[in-house]
Amino acid sequence: MPNEAARITNADRVLEFLRRQGKPLSAYEILEALRGEGVTAATTVYRALDKLLKAGHVHRIESLNAWTVCCEPHHSESPVFQICDICGNVREHVDSRLARNIAIMSSDSGFAPNHSVIEIHGCCSDCSPALLGA
Numbered sequence: 168m169p170n171e172a173a174r175i176t177n178a179d180r181v182l183e184f185l186r187r188q189g190k191p192l193s194a195y196e197i198l199e200a201l202r203g204e205g206v207t208a209a210t211t212v213y214r215a216l217d218k219l220l221k222a223g224h225v226h227r228i229e230s231l232n233a234w235t236v237c238c239e240p241h242h243s244e245s246p247v248f249q250i251c252d253i254c255g256n257v258r259e260h261v262d263s264r265l266a267r268n269i270a271i272m273s274s275d276s277g278f279a280p281n282h283s284v285i286e287i288h289g290c291c292s293d294c295s296p297a298l299l300g301a
Contacts, residue, residue: 178215180204182224182236191233191257228257230286235259245269245283251291258291 180201185192192200194212206212216234219225225234228248237246238259244266249258265285273280 176215177206177211178218180206181212181215182219185225185234185236190255191228191231191235193231193233197234226259227284228286229284230288231257245285247285247287249291250286250288251294252288253290253294256291256293 181197184197184201194209194216197216198206198209198212201212206215216225216227220227223242224237226237226246226248227234228250231250235257239261242261244261244263247260247262247265249260251257269280269283272278
């Protein structure tokens with residue numbers, strides 16, 4: 168009987184695949200890529216992503232309906248995602264000052280947030296010269 172500790176889970180497969188890709192992917196893109204590794208149902212991918220999300224290993228990019236690996240696992244601050252609308256590059260930033268300001272704003276207004284996602288769409292530094300015709 169194989170050692171249970173050495174067993175690779177679907178969550179492990181999904182996380183490693185996302186790490187290798189280096190860009191956000193939809194659950195169905197993940198499913199198609201991992202079919203050859205025995206991942207054959209969307210529910211399997213969604214369960215794996217849910218487990219990884221709860222563990223702090225991935226984030227869901229709401230506006231893209233895609234998933235990406237967390238740049239700093241186990242941070243408590245809400246991440247900020249810069250999303251290039253030209254090349255699709257996504258950068259994650261964690262800023263404790265911004266998190267404090269959001270907490271203060273929420274407290275001042277009597278609001279109790281349970282989840283926040285900040286996404287900024289625009290043009291990355293690699294693509295901005297293309298916009299200027301350089």
